[in-house]
Amino acid sequence: MKKLSTLIAIPLIMSSGISFAQDNINYLELLQDNGKLIYSDGFNHSMEQWVVEKTDKTEVGIIEQSLDIDDGAGVTVWFKEDIGTPSVIEFNGSVVVAGGKNDRGTDLNFFWMAQEPGSTDFFAKSEWRSGNMRKYDPMRLYYIGYGANDNSTTRFRRYPGDGTRPLLPEYDVKDPAFMNVPNKYTNIKIFNLDDEVLVYANDKLLYHIEDEKMFESGKFGFRTWKSHLRIDDFKVYAIEQ
Numbered sequence: 187m188k189k190l191s192t193l194i195a196i197p198l199i200m201s202s203g204i205s206f207a208q209d210n211i212n213y214l215e216l217l218q219d220n221g222k223l224i225y226s227d228g229f230n231h232s233m234e235q236w237v238v239e240k241t242d243k244t245e246v247g248i249i250e251q252s253l254d255i256d257d258g259a260g261v262t263v264w265f266k267e268d269i270g271t272p273s274v275i276e277f278n279g280s281v282v283v284a285g286g287k288n289d290r291g292t293d294l295n296f297f298w299m300a301q302e303p304g305s306t307d308f309f310a311k312s313e314w315r316s317g318n319m320r321k322y323d324p325m326r327l328y329y330i331g332y333g334a335n336d337n338s339t340t341r342f343r344r345y346p347g348d349g350t351r352p353l354l355p356e357y358d359v360k361d362p363a364f365m366n367v368p369n370k371y372t373n374i375k376i377f378n379l380d381d382e383v384l385v386y387a388n389d390k391l392l393y394h395i396e397d398e399k400m401f402e403s404g405k406f407g408f409r410t411w412k413s414h415l416r417i418d419d420f421k422v423y424a425i426e427q
Contacts, residue, residue: 213377213384217274221423225267228419229253237264237309240317253417255410256288260317262297263408264309265420269298270403272425275376281333282414283368291368292337295409298376299401300327303347308405319411323349328401329409330385330393332374333366340364342385342393357393364392371418379425 227235230251238246243258255261269275275298283291302308302325315321326347332340342357364387366372377384383395408417 214375214386214389216425217375217377217423220426221274222426223421224273224424225265225269225422226420227253229417235266237266237312238262239264239312239315244317249416251418253408253415253420254282255408255415255417256282256286257317257410257413257415258288260319260411261409262315262317262322264300265406265422267405267422268403269378269406269422271378271380271400273378274423274425275378275406275421276374276423277420278371278373278418279332279408280371280416281337281366281368282416284414286414288412288414290336290413291333291366293334293410293413294332294366294372294415295330295334295411296332296374297322297325297327297329297405297407297409299378299404300325300407301347301401301404302326319409323351326401327404328383328395332364332372332387337365340392342395344397357395359392363390371416377425 228251229248233248238261240246240257240261241259244261245256246261246263247254255263279294281291281294283289323345324347325345327345329343329345330340334341338360340359341353343351343353345351373388375386381396381400383400384391385393408415
């Protein structure tokens, strides 16, 4: 990780209210012992692995060997490859607060397992979407708004692909332990398994999600609105059985 110091680890808080006692599995050790790196980007050279959906009010590029997203109207930066299960998506992300016009210290957000029902070309509508949040509503995806709403909430939503985006109370987290600290990297790990999803922030469990029908593949995208992000050390692991 480059440029920004690592956030100090904080005590474990079970935010989702769902039991973590699944056969005593240590998921972080599962990644260490069974994870095989299949994609990575340290943002040292280019953005050739990414597709940006934005307006002219947003600047996206490589600054100091990190992905810099300085947004004025809504933006999504999609990883080009599909990511399936079982897998782990990992990255380090920070909200930048350094006096810039978009430096609000909020909205380190992300989509994953995203698909557009009825479409064979995920990026065919990129120009039309242009980072407008409501134009993602018809997609089928998972979404987390990490430290959103002026860094007051962290929320998980499941978009079923019918235009709705319900929020269950147990996924509406207001604990300061899971908010952004300006100019400090937060390490995010998303475990996409056959019958559950687990999300960690700085190796502390944020969500344990069990869905009647888990989403099994799709795109990953960084998402923010009128904020300034730095992203580094993006990695995708396959979990070997």
